[in-house]
Structure formats: C-alpha cells, structure tokens
Amino acid sequence: MTQTEELDTAVRRRRPRTVVLLTALTASLALLCCAGGTAAFFLDGLSNDDQVLSTYGCGEAGPLPANGEMPKVAGYSEAQMRNAATIINVGAQLKVPPKGWVIAIATAIQESSLTNLGDLGARNDHDSQGLFQQRPSQGWGTPKQVRDPVYASRKFYQKLVKIPGWEKMALTDAAQEVQRSAFPDAYAKHEPDAAEIVNLLADGAGRASATKATLSCAAMGDVAASGWTAPVKDGVVSxxxxxxxxxxxxxxxxxxxxxxxLAAADGTVIVSRCDNDSSPPYRCDRDGSPSTPGCGWYVDIMHAGKVMTRYCHMLYRPKVHVGQTVVAGQPIGIVGTSGHSSGPHLHFEVHLNGDRSSSGATNPLPFMRDKGAPLGTGA
Structure with missing residues (x-):
C-alpha cells in the first residue's frame, strides 16, 4: 500500500466534521480547555460583554479528512483546500505540532499556491515540482514522488523537525531553513492565510500550542502558531x-x-523607562497608589504589522532596553505595583497601526484570543 493509500484509508475511518461557530454552550465547554482567572479585582470589575473570554476550539477534534467537506477561504479553491488538508493530516500523523502545519502551508502557498504543479517545461524553476517545488536533482525524491502531496508533505516535515529550535523561529526563517529559497522573506506574507486555513481545517489548531506535540491551548510560556503568547498566566481583573x-x-x-x-510576540523594544521620574515626588523605586500618576516602570514593544504592546507597573527596572530585539515568551520584567496602581498586577495594552496613543488602543481580549493566546490560560 502506498503512503497516499495509507493516509486515505486512515482518514476514511474518521467521522467527517465541519467547522461551525460555537454556540454559547460549546463556548462554555471550550473554556475548560483555555480559560483561567483570579478572584481579585483592581479598581473595577468586568462589565462589558466583550470582556468574556471565549475560544473557537483548541484543536481537540483534530484535522478534517482530506476527502471531507472543505470549508471555504477567500481566494482558495476546493482543490487547494484539499491539498492543505493533506498537508495538515500528514503533519498530524507525524505528530508535528500545529505551528509546523502553519509553516508548511505558508510555504506551499508561496511555492505553488497550494497547487500540485508538474513539470512546467521552460517555465519551470530548474526541476522544481509539486506542492513545495521540491527538486529531484537536490535529493527530494523522484519527479513522481515529489508530485505526491503526501510524500512531499512528509519530506518537508522531516526536514523541518531536524532544525534546532524551529518551534521558536519566525515562520519565514523556519521555512527558509527547509527550502533555501532565493527569496528568504517571501514566506512571511502568507502566515495569516496559512493560520486561517489551519484554524478552519483543524478545529482551531492554528490557535493551539506550537510547542507541544499534543494539541492544547497555549498556556503560560507556550507560543501559539501565530507567534503570540500570554504575557502572564493570570486572568483579567479589570x-x-x-x-x-x-x-x-x-x-x-x-x-x-x-x-x-513575558513579551507577547517577537518585536523591538521602543520604550523602557519609568513613567514618573519627571514628576517628583512620584518615582518608580517604590510602590504606587491610586493617586500616583502613570505606568510606573513600563515597556513598549513594536511587533510585525505595526502592532504595539505595553506592559505597566513593573516592580523593578525592566530587563530589556530600547532597541533590543525580543522573542515571544522572553521575560522582559517583573510584576509589581509602581505607578497608578492599587496592588500588584500587569496592565497590558495592545495598539494598532503603530499608534501609541489612546486612539490606537484596541481591546486585548479579542485580539489575543484571535492570536491563539487567550489571556487567562494559566499554567
């Protein structure tokens, strides 16, 4: 039996499933996977409906069979989605965590638009063929093998998992280590589509932990397939x-x-200072209070896509400095209560479009949830 036949047999044994929006009941059940919280409150409690933590699945249902009903993603045909499902299924068979699936699909989008390309003759890039444009002359396999989506996917993953620390690399760096493309930065632009496809085909696994072989929501210190992680383990109290x-x-x-x-994602530190040093007698070398102005010791980090995150009320001087490059999950400071604070906690902000002002602020709860790193997923 060929690898393709083995996979087809395996997926036929699985019960077909479609991806649907969670009802209130299933959202409540999903919280058992992802939610956490505390009983303490600072300054005010939660009062808006959109403060309620919800999730769209943690990958527990596994990937859809490649011959099952295909969800639709704008710009991708049924055939392209089936190829994506094959890539995911092979990754799941090999116990590659979901971040690997996202990397593989983003690579295939760049190399072939998720189309199983044959020999293009004069238009061919050397002898590249298949979903990943693998070259028989470079040892990837025979032309017939690299045009087999299952074989091609398996070869991609086998090389990916041999790269030391691939799980913590930026997607484009990990893909480049496998592919050795003449355009090493080309893969990054496909990460959003790849994550969306994985989420739809694998019950939200694109939002699942990228650092564990088993599918689970990203917990404290785990980096989701999107490259984001919760900055602390505790839940929202204000x-x-x-x-x-x-x-x-x-x-x-x-x-x-x-x-x-922890840094919520890879980025560059653009602010690392005390917010009160210019306004004596309020300084950051002591606990703050509700009458103390400012963030105390705080850090701003600029991420890809002009997203900025802010971390306030640190206990001591931050561990990072302006201009320093940080990676998701890297410790950048210690929880404290400097500045405008009534007790130890982390004030966490997300700003869009590079706008550090209040106009650029967006609700961190849905933002982090959609990144697969929902706030309150305690260890």
Whole structure:
C-alpha cells in the first residue's frame, strides 16, 4: 500500500466534521480547555460583554479528512483546500505540532499556491515540482514522488523537525531553513492565510500550542502558531474601557508580585523607562497608589504589522532596553505595583497601526484570543 493509500484509508475511518461557530454552550465547554482567572479585582470589575473570554476550539477534534467537506477561504479553491488538508493530516500523523502545519502551508502557498504543479517545461524553476517545488536533482525524491502531496508533505516535515529550535523561529526563517529559497522573506506574507486555513481545517489548531506535540491551548510560556503568547498566566481583573473606567486603554491581569512578564510576540523594544521620574515626588523605586500618576516602570514593544504592546507597573527596572530585539515568551520584567496602581498586577495594552496613543488602543481580549493566546490560560 502506498503512503497516499495509507493516509486515505486512515482518514476514511474518521467521522467527517465541519467547522461551525460555537454556540454559547460549546463556548462554555471550550473554556475548560483555555480559560483561567483570579478572584481579585483592581479598581473595577468586568462589565462589558466583550470582556468574556471565549475560544473557537483548541484543536481537540483534530484535522478534517482530506476527502471531507472543505470549508471555504477567500481566494482558495476546493482543490487547494484539499491539498492543505493533506498537508495538515500528514503533519498530524507525524505528530508535528500545529505551528509546523502553519509553516508548511505558508510555504506551499508561496511555492505553488497550494497547487500540485508538474513539470512546467521552460517555465519551470530548474526541476522544481509539486506542492513545495521540491527538486529531484537536490535529493527530494523522484519527479513522481515529489508530485505526491503526501510524500512531499512528509519530506518537508522531516526536514523541518531536524532544525534546532524551529518551534521558536519566525515562520519565514523556519521555512527558509527547509527550502533555501532565493527569496528568504517571501514566506512571511502568507502566515495569516496559512493560520486561517489551519484554524478552519483543524478545529482551531492554528490557535493551539506550537510547542507541544499534543494539541492544547497555549498556556503560560507556550507560543501559539501565530507567534503570540500570554504575557502572564493570570486572568483579567479589570477590563478595557469599562463603564466605570472608560479611559482604561488596556486590561489588568491579576498576576502576583515577582511573577515574570513575558513579551507577547517577537518585536523591538521602543520604550523602557519609568513613567514618573519627571514628576517628583512620584518615582518608580517604590510602590504606587491610586493617586500616583502613570505606568510606573513600563515597556513598549513594536511587533510585525505595526502592532504595539505595553506592559505597566513593573516592580523593578525592566530587563530589556530600547532597541533590543525580543522573542515571544522572553521575560522582559517583573510584576509589581509602581505607578497608578492599587496592588500588584500587569496592565497590558495592545495598539494598532503603530499608534501609541489612546486612539490606537484596541481591546486585548479579542485580539489575543484571535492570536491563539487567550489571556487567562494559566499554567
């Protein structure tokens, strides 16, 4: 039996499933996988409906069979989605975590538009063929083998998992280590589509942990397939722009004094300072209070796509400096209560379009949920 036949036999044994929006009941059940929280509250409680943590699945249902009903993604045909399903199924068979599936699909989008290309003759790039444009002359297999989506996917994953630290690499770097393309930065632009395809075909697995072989929601320190992680493990205790605090441009996470604060994604530090040093007698070398102005010790990080994150009320001087490149999950400071604070916690903000002002602030809860790193997924 060929590899293709083995996979087809395996997926036929699986019960077909379609991806649907969660009802209130299933969302509540999903919280058993992903949700966490604390009983403490700072300054005000949650009052907006959109403060409720929800999830779209953690990958527990596994990938759809390649011959099952295909969800639709704008710009991709049924045949392209079936090829994507094959890539995911092979990754699941090999126990490659979901981040690998996203990398593989983004690579195939760049190389072939998820189309199983044969020999293109004069238009061919050397002797490249198949979903990943693998070259028989470079040892990838025979022309017939590299045009087999199952074989091609397996060869891609086998090379990917041999790269030291691939799980923590940026997608484009990991793909380039496998492909050795003349255009090493070309893969990054396909990451959003690849993550969406994985989410639809694999019950939200694109939002699942990228650092574990088993599918689970990203917990503290785990980096989701999107490249994001929760900055602390504790849940939201004060919401974004609530009725009581309409000018609250972030969320307060009820972490404990001395807990590590992690960078939520790869990026560059653009601010690392005390917000109060210019306004004596308020300084950051002491605990703050509700009457103390500012963020205290805080850090701003600029990420890809002009997304900025802010981390306030640190206990000591931040561990990072302006201009430093950080990676998702890297400790950048310690939870404290400097600045405008009534107790130890992390004030966490997300800003879009590179706008550090209140105009650029967006609710971190849905933003982080959609990145697969929902706030409150304690260890």
């Amino acid at each position: 919401g974004f722009r609530t009725a009581e605090r309409p000018d609250h441009q972030g969320v307060d996470l009820g972490a404990s004094r001395g807990d590590d604060i």
